[in-house]
Amino acid sequence: MQNTANTAVPGPPEPFDTRVLLEDPHTAYAELREAGPVHRIPGPDGRPAWLVTRYDDVRRALADPRLSLDKSNALPGNFRGFALPPALDANLLNMDPPDHTRVRRLVTKAFTPGRVERMREPVRRAADELLDAVEPAGRADLIAAYAGPLPITVICDLLGVPQRDRRDFRAWSDALIAPDPERPHVxxxxxxxxxxxxTGLIASKREEPGDDLLSDLIAVRDDAVGGAGEGGDRLTEDELTSLAFLLLMAGYENVTHLIGNAVLSLLDHPPLLRELRERLPPAGIAAAVEEFARHDGPAPLAIRRFPLEDVEIGGVTVPAGETVLLSLASANRDPGHFKEPDRLDPDFGRLGHLAFGHGIHYCLGAPLARLEAETALAALLSRLPRLRLDISHTELRRRPTIRARGLISLPVAW
Structure with a gap:
C-alpha cells in the first residue's frame, strides 16, 4: 500500500481502493498506519480527503479547535456531503463554538448519569419484550428483531415519539445511513x-406537551423567543428540528451497530461468551462493552473536519479547507498505544479508547449507548444460553459504507 504521508499540498489522491476498508477494514487500517500517519484517499463522497490513522494524532485532532465541523469552512467544490434541508442540517455535527456550546448545553441534561441510570429498568423491559416475541421461534435476524428495535424504542421514548409514528423511521434512517447509488431517489x-x-411531531408537541425531552426543548425554544429564556440559551426553529433529527438518527444507528458487532464478537469468541454469562447482571459486563466499542466500534470515522488554517498533523501539512477524516477504528487498534490491540479481552482495562470521540464533540449519548448495550447483552446472554450463528461467517453482510461499521443482518439460532 503506497505511503502518501509526505504529501504536503493538495492534489489528486493516489490510487486507493476504499473497498478494502469495507471488506477487511482492520487489516487495511493496520497497513495504512504502518505506512504513515496521514494519507490522501477518496472520502465517502468520492472527493479527496486526508485520513489520519495513529492514536496520538487522532486524539489531538479530535480536540483541536482549528479543525472545524462547520461545512461552510470547506473549500468550494472540495466536499459533497448529505444534501439536507436547513431544518435538518443545523445540528451539532455541523457546529463549532459558540453555537455548538449553546445547543449542546440545552440537551446535555437529558444524558446526566442519574437520568440515564433511571432508564435502565425501562430499557430492560423493552429488551425482554423483544426477546419474548422471538424466543419461541428458536431463530431470528438479531438486527431486525432486537438490535435495531431496541434503541429505536429507547430514543423514541426519551423524545416522546408516539408508537404509531415509529413504523417507517428505520427505513428512512437506513436510506440515509447507506444510500443506494443506483437509487438516489430513495x-x-x-x-x-x-x-x-x-415538523409534524414538533407541531403536535406544541399542542399537547408531554413529559419528554422534545417537549422540554420546545419549551426552551418558545420561552426564549418570548423573552423568558434562561442563561442566554436560544434555539432557532431549524436548530430545534435538527436536534430532534440528530438524536433519533444517532440514537438508533450507533447503538444498533454496537450491539450487533458485540454479539458477533461473542459468537466468534465462545470462551468469552461463557465468561460474560457468569458475570451477569449488566453491571458485570460494563468493561466488556468498552472493549467491544474499542475493538470493533460502530463509527470507524469521526465526523469530517475542515482546517481553519494550514494544520500540521503527524508531520504532514494539511491545507485549510480540505477534508480531514480521523480514523477512530485505526486509532483504537494502534499498537503504539494499546498492547495486543487486535486481541479482544475486556480484562485488559484499555482506558482511553476513542470509540465515542474526545474533546468537546465527545458523543453526547455515550452514557445511554453504554447502558443499552450492557442491558441488551445481559438479557440476551441470560435468556438464550445456546445462542449461535445461523449462517456461515462468509455469508454475513455489512453496511456498504466506510462511515459506519454495522451488520445488515445477523441470523442466529438458539
Missing part, C-alpha cells in the same frame, strides 16, 4: 419524509 424521498415527520 434517500431523497427519505429526507422529505423525515422533514415532514419532525
Amino acid at each position: 434517500a431523497k424521498e427519505a429526507v422529505g419524509n423525515m422533514l415532514r415527520f419532525y
Whole structure:
C-alpha cells in the first residue's frame, strides 16, 4: 500500500481502493498506519480527503479547535456531503463554538448519569419484550428483531415519539445511513419524509406537551423567543428540528451497530461468551462493552473536519479547507498505544479508547449507548444460553459504507 504521508499540498489522491476498508477494514487500517500517519484517499463522497490513522494524532485532532465541523469552512467544490434541508442540517455535527456550546448545553441534561441510570429498568423491559416475541421461534435476524428495535424504542421514548409514528423511521434512517447509488431517489424521498415527520411531531408537541425531552426543548425554544429564556440559551426553529433529527438518527444507528458487532464478537469468541454469562447482571459486563466499542466500534470515522488554517498533523501539512477524516477504528487498534490491540479481552482495562470521540464533540449519548448495550447483552446472554450463528461467517453482510461499521443482518439460532 503506497505511503502518501509526505504529501504536503493538495492534489489528486493516489490510487486507493476504499473497498478494502469495507471488506477487511482492520487489516487495511493496520497497513495504512504502518505506512504513515496521514494519507490522501477518496472520502465517502468520492472527493479527496486526508485520513489520519495513529492514536496520538487522532486524539489531538479530535480536540483541536482549528479543525472545524462547520461545512461552510470547506473549500468550494472540495466536499459533497448529505444534501439536507436547513431544518435538518443545523445540528451539532455541523457546529463549532459558540453555537455548538449553546445547543449542546440545552440537551446535555437529558444524558446526566442519574437520568440515564433511571432508564435502565425501562430499557430492560423493552429488551425482554423483544426477546419474548422471538424466543419461541428458536431463530431470528438479531438486527431486525432486537438490535435495531431496541434503541429505536429507547430514543423514541426519551423524545416522546408516539408508537404509531415509529413504523417507517428505520427505513428512512437506513436510506440515509447507506444510500443506494443506483437509487438516489430513495434517500431523497427519505429526507422529505423525515422533514415532514419532525415538523409534524414538533407541531403536535406544541399542542399537547408531554413529559419528554422534545417537549422540554420546545419549551426552551418558545420561552426564549418570548423573552423568558434562561442563561442566554436560544434555539432557532431549524436548530430545534435538527436536534430532534440528530438524536433519533444517532440514537438508533450507533447503538444498533454496537450491539450487533458485540454479539458477533461473542459468537466468534465462545470462551468469552461463557465468561460474560457468569458475570451477569449488566453491571458485570460494563468493561466488556468498552472493549467491544474499542475493538470493533460502530463509527470507524469521526465526523469530517475542515482546517481553519494550514494544520500540521503527524508531520504532514494539511491545507485549510480540505477534508480531514480521523480514523477512530485505526486509532483504537494502534499498537503504539494499546498492547495486543487486535486481541479482544475486556480484562485488559484499555482506558482511553476513542470509540465515542474526545474533546468537546465527545458523543453526547455515550452514557445511554453504554447502558443499552450492557442491558441488551445481559438479557440476551441470560435468556438464550445456546445462542449461535445461523449462517456461515462468509455469508454475513455489512453496511456498504466506510462511515459506519454495522451488520445488515445477523441470523442466529438458539
